[in-house]
Amino acid sequence: NAGVTQTPKFQVLKTGQSMTLQCAQDMNHNSMYWYRQDPGMGLRLIYYSASEGTTDKGEVPNGYNVSRLNKREFSLRLESAAPSQTSVYFCASSEALRNFFGQGTRLTVV
Amino acid sequence: GENVEQHPSTLSVQEGDSAVIKCTYSDSASNYFPWYKQELGKRPQLIIDIRSNVGEKKDQRIAVTLNKTAKHFSLHITETQPEDSAVYFCAASRNLADSWGKFQFGAGTQVVVTP
Numbered sequence: 001n002a003g004v005t006q007t008p009k010f011q012v013l014k015t016g017q018s019m020t021l022q023c024a025q026d027m028n029h030n031s032m033y034w035y036r037q038d039p040g041m042g043l044r045l046i047y048y049s050a051s052e053g054t055t056d057k058g059e060v061p062n063g064y065n066v067s068r069l070n071k072r073e074f075s076l077r078l079e080s081a082a083p084s085q086t087s088v089y090f091c092a093s094s095e096a097l098r099n100f101f102g103q104g105t106r107l108t109v110v
Numbered sequence: 111g112e113n114v115e116q117h118p119s120t121l122s123v124q125e126g127d128s129a130v131i132k133c134t135y136s137d138s139a140s141n142y143f144p145w146y147k148q149e150l151g152k153r154p155q156l157i158i159d160i161r162s163n164v165g166e167k168k169d170q171r172i173a174v175t176l177n178k179t180a181k182h183f184s185l186h187i188t189e190t191q192p193e194d195s196a197v198y199f200c201a202a203s204r205n206l207a208d209s210w211g212k213f214q215f216g217a218g219t220q221v222v223v224t225p
Binding site for chain 2: 040041048058059090098099101102
């Protein structure tokens with residue numbers, strides 16, 4: 001039982017490049033989330049998926065897209081990376097609102 | 111939308127003393143209030159949570175209190191130990207259909223426990 005698994009752990013992108021962050025959970029949770037964490041700002045919700053087949057915007061969705069591929073997987077895509085997207089990204093799944101986080105992806109855009 | 115403010119931003123305590131972190135929220139419809147602990151370079155982990163139908167909840171050395179009238183909730187850590195050193199985040203959410211699972215997090219409190 002791995003919980004929530006994110007890949008990659010680290011990534012460096014050039015401005016304008018695209019990439020997809022992968023997230024999978026094996027806890028059979030319906031809800032999944034993507035957050036970004038910046039120094040002094042806590043965790044901010046980018047997108048979430050209340051159940052398979054649905055997605056909705058969070059607090060900071062601009063510049064991102066998501067796909068809920070199936071119940072297990074929820075991916076985050078940066079179509080054209082910008083330096084402002086340098087951050088640590090966390091995926092989470094939840095049961096009864098209790099979030100379980102992945103190990104995070106540290107993304108640097110240069 | 112919801113706004114959560116967390117104080118203090120840093121907290122230094124002597125081992126064995128108590129630590130208290132306070133959060134205030136703006137949305138009176140919020141009804142779920144978790145606390146997460148994040149050690150350096152690690153993922154946030156849920157340590158305790160409270161729902162709006164109770165005023166206090168304890169789990170060993172940690173406790174959370176909720177005052178819905180004043181719209182604030184607090185984390186209390188007693189008999190602090192060096193392994194309590196971490197960043198602690200509060201959050202608030204309401205589980206209504208139009209905002210299910212939309213958490214607003216506080217900015218975090220860096221707790222340092224010195225031996």
